[in-house]
Amino acid sequence: MRFTINGSKREADPDIRASLLDLLREEFRLTGTKKGCDHGQCGACTVLVNGRRINACLTLAVMHQEDDIVTIEGLGSADNLHPMQAAFVRHDGYQCGYCTPGQICSAVGMLDEVAKGWPSHVSDDLSSPVLDEAEISERMSGNLCRCSAYPTIVDAIREVHDA
Amino acid sequence: MKTFNYERVASPEAAVAAGGRFIAGGTNLLDLMKLGVETPERLVDISRLDLNTIEEKDGGFLVGALVPNSDLAADPRVIANYPVLSRALLAGASGQLRNKATTGGNLLQRTRCYFFYDTHAACNKRVPGSGCDALGGFNRIHAILGASEQCIATHPGDMPVAMRALDAAVVTLRPDGDRRRIPLADFYRLPGDTPHIETVLESGELITHIALPALPPGARQLYRKVRDRASYAFALVSVAGVIAVENGTITHAALAFGGLAHQPWRDPAVEAALIGQPPIEAAFDAAATALLKDARGHGDNDFKIPLARRVLIAALRDLTGEPA
Ligand SMILES: Cc1cc2nc3c(=O)[nH]c(=O)nc-3n(C[C@H](O)[C@H](O)[C@H](O)COP(=O)(O)OP(=O)(O)OC[C@H]3O[C@@H](n4cnc5c(N)ncnc54)[C@H](O)[C@@H]3O)c2cc1C
Ligand code: SF4
Ligand code: FES
Ligand code: FES
Numbered sequence: 001m002r003f004t005i006n007g008s009k010r011e012a013d014p015d016i017r018a019s020l021l022d023l024l025r026e027e028f029r030l031t032g033t034k035k036g037c038d039h040g041q042c043g044a045c046t047v048l049v050n051g052r053r054i055n056a057c058l059t060l061a062v063m064h065q066e067d068d069i070v071t072i073e074g075l076g077s078a079d080n081l082h083p084m085q086a087a088f089v090r091h092d093g094y095q096c097g098y099c100t101p102g103q104i105c106s107a108v109g110m111l112d113e114v115a116k117g118w119p120s121h122v123s124d125d126l127s128s129p130v131l132d133e134a135e136i137s138e139r140m141s142g143n144l145c146r147c148s149a150y151p152t153i154v155d156a157i158r159e160v161h162d163a
Numbered sequence: 164m165k166t167f168n169y170e171r172v173a174s175p176e177a178a179v180a181a182g183g184r185f186i187a188g189g190t191n192l193l194d195l196m197k198l199g200v201e202t203p204e205r206l207v208d209i210s211r212l213d214l215n216t217i218e219e220k221d222g223g224f225l226v227g228a229l230v231p232n233s234d235l236a237a238d239p240r241v242i243a244n245y246p247v248l249s250r251a252l253l254a255g256a257s258g259q260l261r262n263k264a265t266t267g268g269n270l271l272q273r274t275r276c277y278f279f280y281d282t283h284a285a286c287n288k289r290v291p292g293s294g295c296d297a298l299g300g301f302n303r304i305h306a307i308l309g310a311s312e313q314c315i316a317t318h319p320g321d322m323p324v325a326m327r328a329l330d331a332a333v334v335t336l337r338p339d340g341d342r343r344r345i346p347l348a349d350f351y352r353l354p355g356d357t358p359h360i361e362t363v364l365e366s367g368e369l370i371t372h373i374a375l376p377a378l379p380p381g382a383r384q385l386y387r388k389v390r391d392r393a394s395y396a397f398a399l400v401s402v403a404g405v406i407a408v409e410n411g412t413i414t415h416a417a418l419a420f421g422g423l424a425h426q427p428w429r430d431p432a433v434e435a436a437l438i439g440q441p442p443i444e445a446a447f448d449a450a451a452t453a454l455l456k457d458a459r460g461h462g463d464n465d466f467k468i469p470l471a472r473r474v475l476i477a478a479l480r481d482l483t484g485e486p487a
Contacts, residue, residue, distance in 0.1 A: 017164045019193070039194050040260055052233075052262045058190045059263060062169055063208055110258055118237040121253040121394065126242045141394035142257025 001065045005030070006074025014061045021045045023061035024071060032072035032101045036144070043143030046102040046109070047071050053109025055142075072101035075108065083163065084108050087156035095147035103143045107157045110139045114161070131161055164196050171208040179338045179369050183207040187229060188263040190256075191272040199282050200289060210265075214371055217241070222377035225334070228267030228370040232322065233258070235266060245375060247384035247403050251325035254388045257395050267370040270323050270333065270350075271362065274316035274425075275304060275397055287313045288358040303463040304399065307455075307471070309424040314358030315461055318351065318426050319397045325386055326373065327419035327427035328403035334372040337365060344374065351426030358425070379415045382407040383486075387478045388421070389470060398422040400467055400474050406437075406482040413437045413446070413483070420454070423471060430454055433475075442483030447476045 003010050005028060012027040021038075024030045024047070036044030038057045045056040048070040076082035081089070084104050094100040114131050122138045123129035136154045145153065172178045178185065183205030186192050195201035214227035217238055224244070226235060235241055236252035256264060278284035278296040285294035297305055297315050305315040326347055333345045350362055364370075385404045390396040401421035407414045416437040420428040432453040440446035451472040458468045 015166075016169050017166060038197065040190055040257075043257065043259060046259055053259050054263045055190070055259045058193050058260075060169075060186075060189060060193065060206075063171075063186070063189065063210055106259065109262075113233070113237075113258065116237070118233065119242070119249065119253060121250075123253075126246060126249055127239070138394050139258055142259045 001062060003061075003064060003066070004068045006070055012061075016060075016062055018061045019057050020047070020049075020059045020061050020064055020069070021056035023064075024056060024069075027061075030071050030073050033105075034098055034101055036099070036102075041144075042099070042102075043106055044099050044102040046106040046143065048105055048109055051109075051112065053106050070105070072105055075104065082108070084156070084160050087160045088153070091152045091156040091159065092149070093153040093156040094145075094149050099143060099145045099147075103140070103145065103153055106140060106143045107153075107160070110136075111157070111161055113139070131158075133158070136161075165199070165202045167203055168205045169208065170205070171211065173212075175209075175212060175214065175336050175369055175371055176340075178207055178209050178212065179336055179367050181205070181207040182338075182367060185209045185369065187265040187268040188231070189268075190260050190264050191268060195273065195280075198280060200280060209369070220374070224375045226266055226373045226375065228265060228372060230266045232256070232261040232264040232266070232269060235322075236261065244378070245325070245329060245384070247328060247386050247405060248322065248325040248375070250384075250386035251321040251388075251401075251403060254386060254398075254401070255321040266322070266373055269320055270326075270370065270373070271364075272318075272320055273361070275319045276316040277301065277304075279316065288316060288354075291357070291359050298461065301463055302461045304397070304422070305461055305464045306424045307458045307460055307464060307467045308428055309353045309426070310459070310461075311354045311356065311358070313356050314354035314425070316354065316358065316425060317422055318424070319421075320427070321386070321388060321398060321401060321421060323347070323351075324398075324401055324419045324421040324427040325403040326375070327429050328384075328405050328417045329378070330376055330417065332374045332376075333370055334374055335364065336369045336371050338367040342371075347427070348429070354425045361425075378405060379407050381409070382415055383482050385478055385482050387474060387481075389474055400471050402474055402478045403427075404478050404482050406442075406479070408442055408483055411441050413440055413442055418450070418454075418475070418478075420471065420475075423458075423467065432456075437479075442479070444476075447479040450479065451475045 034044035036042035184203035
């Protein structure tokens with residue numbers, strides 16, 4: 001099976017039952033993407049597929065042949081951080097860091113949704129949502145943080161949005 | 164997870180000919196397969212079928228079964244014509260899940276009954292004839308209307324509740340090539356003594372579209388969802404309402420409820436209590452009484468009876484009061 005992962009063409013022959021998450025971690029050794037619950041409940045496995053954030057644990061690898069997949073490793077590197085990674089560092093948007101790759105990928109996908117004008121559950125006006133703190137919390141509710149670093153996560157995302 | 168055969172199909176015709184279980188977003192089916200609750204032998208991947216557009220048709224709209232929940236909620240035409248639908252979708256799941264979940268898959272998502280998920284428990288829905296551990300067990304999220312002695316599960320979806328209030332219809336393709344159009348009112352079954360059969364879909368029948376009809380001009384719409392936390396939780400009780408008031412009289416009322424029954428619940432008696440009446444508390448009370456006259460709690464979910472009353476009355480106030 002062929003995939004585009006972080007901009008490179010990659011091939012693998014995973015078990016038919018492998019989730020996209022297991023493909024990334026076990027076949028491609030991209031262990032930045034984390035497994036929390038394996039049931040779509042925590043967001044630790046969030047990656048960008050064809051530009052959209054999804055839970056890698058609730059989709060089959062075989063269904064993503066030829067797709068364009070971006071993981072935390074593809075967003076930036078230690079010496080060339082993505083603006084969202086840099087903002088998380090600046091604001092201490094984590095404690096243990098386990099949820100962080102998922103938070104960052106989710107935040108990047110989320111700001112893209114905001115740029116497209118997508119509303120959320122807390123938008124007063126569905127046609128022109130404004131990204132305040134309540135909006136960020138609602139839009140990021142699919143990413144749990146066991147250390148409860150939520151306030152600084154929101155600060156980091158807000159800084160990238162306002163930049 | 165039990166292994167399976169996998170095939171990706173290129174057309175709806177090929178999908179129905181393939182003879183297997185459809186997988187669209189996979190967010191419900193894979194969850195259940197990992198737990199051994201669902202054990203399909205053959206998965207037919209319909210995720211790349213060309214059924215992902217929203218088109219105007221007969222004054223209403225035709226939504227492809229593969230339109231993701233996110234896209235449906237954010238579509239300017241849906242926001243303009245069916246804000247109750249956008250609101251219901253946005254109240255469900257998370258941003259990541261809505262990006263993957265599809266319109267057809269959302270309609271067919273299965274109950275969140277704890278015992279249905281637990282392969283060690285007795286559950287007539289999972290294993291017909293095995294019993295029901297929710298009756299007499301912990302049943303806080305369970306049904307108060309339309310349940311049976313065999314099953315008291317609820318349909319967990321938000322989007323289907325809005326679609327029920329909008330009088331949507333499901334358009335399908337059958338393996339014999341026939342197409343049918345099934346009003347959502349006839350689509351879901353009550354549990355009765357066959358809780359494992361949840362809809363009128365036949366084996367191998369593919370949902371291709373959902374049809375949304377035009378609404379009466381001036382109708383106001385609302386989706387109100389009550390849950391254990393403010394986001395990313397299933398409804399305990401929800402209501403989708405579409406109401407029109409002309410010259411001080413309610414002329415159109417469509418009210419559907421989530422969290423109460425095995426299907427998005429709608430009862431003509433509720434609407435009859437409102438239509439022709441002025442939008443006043445006495446009418447709202449009568450509507451709530453009509454809704455709940457046959458309601459029955461099972462212990463842990465008794466609270467849903469007064470909660471449903473309050474949620475309905477609050478929704479009716481919002482729908483008929485001064486616009487915010
Ligand atoms: C953590 C979590 C929280 C959630 N919270 C909510 C919530 O608050 N509210 C809510 O409403 N939902 C919620 N959901 C459920 C989610 O909305 C559903 O999982 C999703 O809508 C299912 O769509 P899908 O395309 O992924 O379906 P799939 O998993 O692909 O399929 C589901 C079922 O539909 C069948 N199917 C799919 N498409 C078709 C078709 N075109 N024709 C015939 N059969 C078809 C499949 O065979 C399968 O039986 C939540 C899910 C998770 C994991
Ligand atoms: S309520 Fe229905 S789904 Fe739940 S255990 Fe009983 S039979 Fe199974
Ligand atoms: S591991 Fe995917 S959502 Fe938790
Ligand atoms: S930083 Fe520890 S789980 Fe979020």
